[in-house]
Amino acid sequence: MWSALQGRVSNRLARHFRAAPHRLPARAPMVSFTFDDAPDSAAGEGAELLEKHGGRGTFYLSGSLIDQPSDHWQGLSNDAIVRLHRAGHEIACHTFSHQSAVDLDEAAMEREIERNRDHFRSIDSSIMLENFAYPYGLASVWRKPQLARAYRSARGILPGVNHGVIDLQFLRASPLIDRDIDTTGIDRYFDEAVASGGWLILYGHDVADRPSPYGCTPHLMCHALKAAEKRSVPIVTVAEALRRIGA
Template sequence: MAAQGVSASWYVASGLLRKDSPSGRILDAARIRELAAGGHEIALHGHSHANLALQSTTDAVFDIRRNINELSDILGRSPSKHFAYPYGETSVALKRALRGEVASARGIRAQSNGEGQDRLQLGAYELSPDPATCSRAEAAMAQAARHGGWVVLFTHDVAHEPSPYGVTPQVLAQLERARSLGARIMPVGEAFLTLAGQPAVVSFA
């Protein structure tokens, strides 16, 4: 991504730092600061990475606030107030509780975002080892190029031998495809602020 001169959104679950996970070892505080210094957006994924839709709204909000506080301590400033639901799960009650807590919340429903989009249920396209996910993402970008919209692409790890939830570096060539279609590539927070009036936007998370 650095070679292509683009930045991404990194949704970080602060309680998982330095731990092993199904998608590999989670980054540490030094890496978070390095990414932020490189122009990437450090965003919210809850502290515990628990399914917040199954918790009380009080516990869910507490978890997100802890995420904000711990990332603030790492960064020396507040993180982005854009949030990704752990496991993509939400509920009407949770969305209502988040209205004053976050700027946006992203799920995992494969859909593009446009005028009138629910800011607490942003759609996104997963990129994984399954070639069908890349095909869906490319079709969405082509559709946005024709009719306008905001396409969010997400994955969990990037490696030459990725986990079942990640991709190889070569898959990020999708970003060049987005450029060739006339899209602007930017982090979620930047796209959220500048989407109005833009013909096509792609975010990578």
């Protein structure tokens, strides 16, 4: 009970303590499609839909979940990771064990970082884990400075468009999840990105006709891709977005 309360407090503080402030330049909007954990459908259906629209995604992976079944999906394989990487998608980082950042001290977080790096280097030595996403969306005010030394960015799940002065270690991300948003909500986020010239990040997990509570249907994803196309919003990986904003 006390640990859970500490985690919620740390996460709330992390929203306000800027570990890596950066001002986005005034320019055209962009969108990043991101997928968490390791559903094989994200690497299959999700990646294929992105590629059909000329885009690439960012996949935040935990080494311990690769090729493992869960209650909701089968984990993607090493071969799928290599295919994603060679097709131009970004392989990015969760903690290796998928433990929450709020439950890890500095030494434990360092071990998680190194285990994930070693794991993905063993799959393909050219995979560079440049960016991080907080498992369960829970950021730690104590771990943010540590993560800032290890990664170019860290993504949460606080919805909204990134614009103006942002915190690279607490990037906002909005759900691409059927139970949390509909097509009208997707359009609203894209309109906000266009109006602000900001960076919209969408996050989800599996992509399936009958998705998990954390995933989306191909229909919802196609709507988001067409919303980007309709508004001439480029689809970029998180790594590419950071290069574009000079971070």
